[in-house]
Amino acid sequence: MESTPTKQKAIFSASLLLFAERGFDATTMPMIAENAKVGAGTIYRYFKNKESLVNELFQQHVNEFLQCIESGLANERDGYRDGFHHIFEGMVTFTKNHPRALGFIKTHSQGAFLTEESRLAYQKLVEFVCTFFREGQKQGVIRNLPENALIAILFGSFMEVYEMIENNYLSLTDELLTGVEESLWAALSRQS
Amino acid sequence: MESTPTKQKAIFSASLLLFAERGFDATTMPMIAENAKVGAGTIYRYFKNKESLVNELFQQHVNEFLQCIESGLANERDGYRDGFHHIFEGMVTFTKNHPRALGFIKTHSQGAFLTEESRLAYQKLVEFVCTFFREGQKQGVIRNLPENALIAILFGSFMEVYEMIENNYLSLTDELLTGVEESLWAALSRQS
Amino acid sequence: MESTPTKQKAIFSASLLLFAERGFDATTMPMIAENAKVGAGTIYRYFKNKESLVNELFQQHVNEFLQCIESGLANERDGYRDGFHHIFEGMVTFTKNHPRALGFIKTHSQGAFLTEESRLAYQKLVEFVCTFFREGQKQGVIRNLPENALIAILFGSFMEVYEMIENNYLSLTDELLTGVEESLWAALSRQS
Amino acid sequence: MESTPTKQKAIFSASLLLFAERGFDATTMPMIAENAKVGAGTIYRYFKNKESLVNELFQQHVNEFLQCIESGLANERDGYRDGFHHIFEGMVTFTKNHPRALGFIKTHSQGAFLTEESRLAYQKLVEFVCTFFREGQKQGVIRNLPENALIAILFGSFMEVYEMIENNYLSLTDELLTGVEESLWAALSRQS
DNA sequence: TATGAATGAGTCTTCATTCAT
DNA sequence: AATGAATGAAGACTCATTCAT
Numbered sequence: 001m002e003s004t005p006t007k008q009k010a011i012f013s014a015s016l017l018l019f020a021e022r023g024f025d026a027t028t029m030p031m032i033a034e035n036a037k038v039g040a041g042t043i044y045r046y047f048k049n050k051e052s053l054v055n056e057l058f059q060q061h062v063n064e065f066l067q068c069i070e071s072g073l074a075n076e077r078d079g080y081r082d083g084f085h086h087i088f089e090g091m092v093t094f095t096k097n098h099p100r101a102l103g104f105i106k107t108h109s110q111g112a113f114l115t116e117e118s119r120l121a122y123q124k125l126v127e128f129v130c131t132f133f134r135e136g137q138k139q140g141v142i143r144n145l146p147e148n149a150l151i152a153i154l155f156g157s158f159m160e161v162y163e164m165i166e167n168n169y170l171s172l173t174d175e176l177l178t179g180v181e182e183s184l185w186a187a188l189s190r191q192s
Numbered sequence: 193m194e195s196t197p198t199k200q201k202a203i204f205s206a207s208l209l210l211f212a213e214r215g216f217d218a219t220t221m222p223m224i225a226e227n228a229k230v231g232a233g234t235i236y237r238y239f240k241n242k243e244s245l246v247n248e249l250f251q252q253h254v255n256e257f258l259q260c261i262e263s264g265l266a267n268e269r270d271g272y273r274d275g276f277h278h279i280f281e282g283m284v285t286f287t288k289n290h291p292r293a294l295g296f297i298k299t300h301s302q303g304a305f306l307t308e309e310s311r312l313a314y315q316k317l318v319e320f321v322c323t324f325f326r327e328g329q330k331q332g333v334i335r336n337l338p339e340n341a342l343i344a345i346l347f348g349s350f351m352e353v354y355e356m357i358e359n360n361y362l363s364l365t366d367e368l369l370t371g372v373e374e375s376l377w378a379a380l381s382r383q384s
Numbered sequence: 385m386e387s388t389p390t391k392q393k394a395i396f397s398a399s400l401l402l403f404a405e406r407g408f409d410a411t412t413m414p415m416i417a418e419n420a421k422v423g424a425g426t427i428y429r430y431f432k433n434k435e436s437l438v439n440e441l442f443q444q445h446v447n448e449f450l451q452c453i454e455s456g457l458a459n460e461r462d463g464y465r466d467g468f469h470h471i472f473e474g475m476v477t478f479t480k481n482h483p484r485a486l487g488f489i490k491t492h493s494q495g496a497f498l499t500e501e502s503r504l505a506y507q508k509l510v511e512f513v514c515t516f517f518r519e520g521q522k523q524g525v526i527r528n529l530p531e532n533a534l535i536a537i538l539f540g541s542f543m544e545v546y547e548m549i550e551n552n553y554l555s556l557t558d559e560l561l562t563g564v565e566e567s568l569w570a571a572l573s574r575q576s
Numbered sequence: 577m578e579s580t581p582t583k584q585k586a587i588f589s590a591s592l593l594l595f596a597e598r599g600f601d602a603t604t605m606p607m608i609a610e611n612a613k614v615g616a617g618t619i620y621r622y623f624k625n626k627e628s629l630v631n632e633l634f635q636q637h638v639n640e641f642l643q644c645i646e647s648g649l650a651n652e653r654d655g656y657r658d659g660f661h662h663i664f665e666g667m668v669t670f671t672k673n674h675p676r677a678l679g680f681i682k683t684h685s686q687g688a689f690l691t692e693e694s695r696l697a698y699q700k701l702v703e704f705v706c707t708f709f710r711e712g713q714k715q716g717v718i719r720n721l722p723e724n725a726l727i728a729i730l731f732g733s734f735m736e737v738y739e740m741i742e743n744n745y746l747s748l749t750d751e752l753l754t755g756v757e758e759s760l761w762a763a764l765s766r767q768s
Numbered sequence: 769t770a771t772g773a774a775t776g777a778g779t780c781t782t783c784a785t786t787c788a789t
Numbered sequence: 790a791a792t793g794a795a796t797g798a799a800g801a802c803t804c805a806t807t808c809a810t
């Protein structure tokens with residue numbers, strides 16, 4: 001009844017953890033096989049090769065990340081600050097549902113092994129947030145920095161904070177999240 | 193009379209560029225040798241092995257980064273905001289003097305190949321900024337977030353911005369720097 | 385009431401084609417399964433393993449080749465030249481009834497995977513023709529060359545000609561066959 | 577002083593023997609390395625990969641074979657039968673100077689791993705003999721068979737005879753060679 | 769009986785490292 | 790001191806074979 005075979009799922013999550021922890025190159029296929037409790041050859045029944053595996057993993061998570069952000073924003077039309085709140089909430093939701101996934105995305109988004117398709121998926125994510133910022137700048141509520149700088153500040157901070165949480169240098173509380181959200185809003189918004 | 197032999201320097205800078213661009217695992221010793229215009233065996237006269245090489249490279253640049261930050265702060269006692277300005281300036285100076293070095297530090301700071309010593313060097317860097325933030329919190333000018341969150345926001349943003357610059361997604365101007373500094377100050381400081 | 389199951393036949397003929405075309409090692413069991421329109425596991429119901437498969441295939445075709453040659457010769461007692469004609473005809477008949485089989489035999493007759501039994505089957509084939517040549521030498525109509533040399537000339541030529549035909553470098557006509565038969569007879573027979 | 581490094585030669589001759597004996601697919605790189613008394617990695621200093629190795633081996637020997645045949649023919653203008661004698665002598669010389677090489681060429685000339693260049697080299701060899709046959713047909717001394725059939729008979733026989741010799745089914749004597757030459761001439765020439 | 773998902777032994781190939789020159 | 794040829798351990802990947810269904 002499962003649409004995705006159970007072994008494929010095991011390979012996927014083992015990969016995610018290992019790639020996030022050690023990086024693409026330092027992760028060996030036998031490692032993945034062992035962690036997924038699967039024979040080494042089995043991986044190749046589901047993925048053409050190691051590169052296919054990272055790329056599928058990357059795209060799936062980037063797309064889901066984008067979904068989380070979009071879905072928060074889609075169903076309402078309050079003020080811009082609320083919009084930001086929903087985006088932030090989407091990011092938080094994603095990280096909660098997919099531990100390590102953000103770290104994986106961060107450390108692999110520049111990899112030479114990424115296909116054009118993977119790069120485009122990431123680009124779409126960036127584009128979405130850019131559009132949101134552009135709108136904010138038009139409304140005069142977002143700082144007059146290049147969009148890429150705004151993205152870098154938002155994502156750079158958020159990812160680093162989450163890496164700290166996942167490495168237990170920081171503990172995940174509502175208070176922390178609220179604080180970080182406010183801090184980032186301050187970083188991005190025009191001071192009144 | 194040169195303390196550091198010229199070949200060693202060549203190996204060092206070739207390594208930095210390659211590690212920053214491709215990562216530790218994807219960089220081969222022959223690659224380094226070729227870019228440094230040196231025989232492959234020569235590297236081993238100056239470094240015990242590949243791990244020694246990254247670690248020495250990492251420590252040297254982390255230490256220099258710390259120096260840049262410290263030196264800005266050391267010779268004055270103006271207000272706290274000025275202190276932050278000096279730190280930021282130190283960070284900028286470092287990236288200007290050592291192109292790619294910040295990218296290298298960022299992408300390698302979680303590497304499994306880092307020795308305890310390297311980790312401590314990085315820790316010292318973090319510690320220094322933490323101390324600065326703690327002081328600011330005592331003075332009531334810095335947000336009441338965990339120090340590690342503050343660090344994550346400062347470094348995460350800054351490194352991401354610099355990666356964008358080095359990949360030509362953003363062009364380095366004084367205006368940009370001023371803007372980013374203000375943004376980060378807003379992120380870290382208590383709103384009045 | 386079929387003595388040989390239909391699936392086994394499918395496996396046999398798929399194997400023959402693939403082995404002839406690509407060789408034993410370059411042919412994979414999944415390939416055979418696919419071409420035979422059979423599950424990979426099914427092959428193992430009929431053959432112990434890949435080596436069994438080639439060996440059975442080899443023996444069956446070598447034996448049938450021998451039969452073709454023998455049957456031509458058996459039922460008559462005309463002159464020696466007629467005997468040669470019947471042998472040649474038998475060889476032609478075999479290649480017509482079993483396309484690719486001669487190519488398969490040729491390219492696999494030295495394989496390390498052949499069992500003693502397979503080698504003996506091939507030996508028996510050779511022996512039969514040797515006997516025929518020995519008789520001819522006794523009668524003074526066949527050249528005084530070592531039997532193995534005569535075999536080499538007859539089989540070597542014939543197989544090469546058939547390979548050319550099967551690869552479309554040569555088209556199969558009665559004229560060609562007559563010409564080749566005459567040529568080979570000239571090669572083997574004592575010139576008057 | 578050696579133009580070709582000694583290790584490369586060792587790899588070459590070990591390869592030739594193994595490929596001739598077992599075939600391309602059944603020969604492993606470690607096997608070659610061991611027989612050449614060389615580390616496995618060393619092979620890759622001299623040859624890009626296994627396919628490069630066979631192809632270089634193939635081309636070199638095919639070219640040398642052609643040379644042997646051509647050189648015999650080049651420096652004289654006696655009768656056509658003498659020309660054939662020189663070709664045959666060239667073939668014999670080649671097999672003497674390069675044991676196993678002819679077997680290697682024979683069993684690998686249809687390989688899927690051969691590059692276009694290798695195929696062309698083989699084609700050139702065939703072409704040369706074809707031209708010789710065509711000339712003979714014009715003079716009315718060679719049978720009126722398709723050139724490819726003549727080639728198949730000449731090469732098929734010769735290669736098979738040599739395989740027998742190298743497998744000790746036949747012992748190499750002048751008498752044998754003279755006998756085979758006469759036999760093949762009878763196969764190819766128009767009977768008077 | 770038939771299947772094909774799963775396995776892991778065995779390939780080719782790369783690359784950190786050594787060492788004779 | 791400097792080199793780069795040589796090595797072999799280790800990684801990605803294939804495929805004969807098994808076995809639960």
